[in-house]
Amino acid sequence: MMKQDFMFTSESVTEGHPDKLCDQVSDALLDRFLQQDPFSRVVAECAVSKGILFIAARFASAGSVDIPEVARQVIAQIGYEHTDFNARDCTVMTSLMELPSPPYPNLDEREMDEEEIDAVTAKNQGNVFGFACNQTAALMPLPIWLSHKLARRLGAARLQKQLSYLAPDGKTQVGVEYRDGRPNRIHSITLVASQQSNTPRGVRSLRDDLYQHVIEPVFLNEQLRPDARTRIFINPDGPIIDGGPSLHSGLTGRKSAVDTYGEYSRHAESALSGKDPSRIDRVGAYAARYAAKNVVAAGLAQACEVHLAYSLGMARPVSVQVDSFGTGRVPDADIADRIQAHFDFRPAAIIGAFNLRYQPQVFRGGFYRRLAAYGHVGRMDVGLPWEGTDKAPLLG
Known part of the structure; x- marks a missing residue:
């Protein structure tokens, strides 16, 4: 209750906070890779302190990205110009690992059949959470x-x-x-x-x-x-x-509560920024938010948390749980059944439904970097596919 x-x-x-600077560099790199090769696999993490930015990136891509230059562009665009930290003079250190290309051909998730979608399993295990409530027009706390x-x-x-x-x-x-x-x-x-x-x-x-x-x-x-x-x-x-950074250090993924629900609801401890769409800990959080928001939009509950649990090697979540905190007009188990009937939480289905590989080509200036400041959910300034309420009529 x-x-x-x-x-x-x-x-x-703000976007100039050192943690958010790191998130934006990580997601700007992801945008650049996906703009050149939508099937790029990327994990990019950053740390920043006085006069220095460190980037650790693992990637497999047909694209070519000048990683330090992208970082300097982000620093300049954010507006750091003072002596202790600026885009021109700061040291950018990198630790890069190019991953082997997958042995199988890349398939567009938007065109996969059911068997192909089932064959794309979670690449990492984890719990993800989505939340919505009727406190604001965006259905955010x-x-x-x-x-x-x-x-x-x-x-x-x-x-x-x-x-x-x-x-x-x-x-x-x-x-x-x-x-x-x-x-x-x-x-x-x-x-x-x-x-x-x-x-x-x-x-x-x-x-x-x-x-x-x-x-x-x-x-x-x-x-x-x-x-x-x-x-x-x-x-x-x-x-x-x-x-x-001249005053306090920053790190990718350290502002998970800022990225999601301000700790009003649970959120996964994993970073959202810097990860390509194959990472279920990122895209699963978006799918869970999509489901929770449609539950509240349908009037099934005043507040709703959707919990998805994924296991390595399996496509479907091993558990789908709903908590309406006593505000539901039907039992939580019934809401969970309706969600599973109308939402597909398999990784490939999420990628295809939200067009996640091609969004950086659609949005001028990049897509994922926009999410790296001021929240990955609840955004009214970006047409995020997981913020739609198009499935509310099906749930009601």
Whole structure:
């Protein structure tokens, strides 16, 4: 059963946060490989610290990618230009392993028959989770939804030169009080913004600027807004100059909660970024979200978590579990049966249904890198196939 009265917080980070920088480099590399060869197999992981970016990549591809150059392009696009870390001067180290090509011919999952789909088994074992609830229009928990909105707005204020003194690194957090299981009020808002060393602002001026250009625009059209008792913290530990890798290190996959549901629901511990579509720990999470969102859109439950368990060498998940936290209008077992009747969770079926090998060619500037900041799920700014609710009529 879902708790009734509680307070919950979720955080988000801007695209300049070191962990997100690593995620974006990893997914930018994936985009480049898939743009040249849709059947590329890629696992790319990054670590970043003051003045240095390290990339470990394993790949099999007919394409050719200048890996350090892609990393430098991402760093420059994010906006790192200060002395301690910038695209021109930072050291880019690589550990690369070219994998052997598979002995069998590549088959387009969109054109496979049932026997061929069944032959594509999970390449790794794992548990993946998808969640949806009716707290927002995107069917996401309100705390992470608001935290993402604040983080995006914080980044936009810098890029649009409204607050040109801001540096790329930033963090947000929103606390929401729940009553009777529903969001009731905004308990707290935290913004942590870094500034360029040549244009520092005092905390009071920074607070006024961020309230006017970030907090007010974000909450303008929200049903719940800050009230007189809402606690607002802006750089509570004082000014942060430059920030980013010169201040704290980053690592691919370390922001799994930011990538998914802000810890309001369970999520797998595996990284999502930097993995090609053959990795079930990535695409299975998307499929689980798709199923959960359609359950809520169909009105079968106010909140729904879908858990898929995969085993090596098997195509279908060995377990499909549903938890509606006591909000379902039918038993959870019934919801699970309906999901299995209308959703195909086999790896090849997911890849084909979501067109995952060819999305980087469809989206200008790449597809997977777009997911590497501000969430892999719940996105209203990208036409993600797993955010559709087209199967809701079949479930109801």
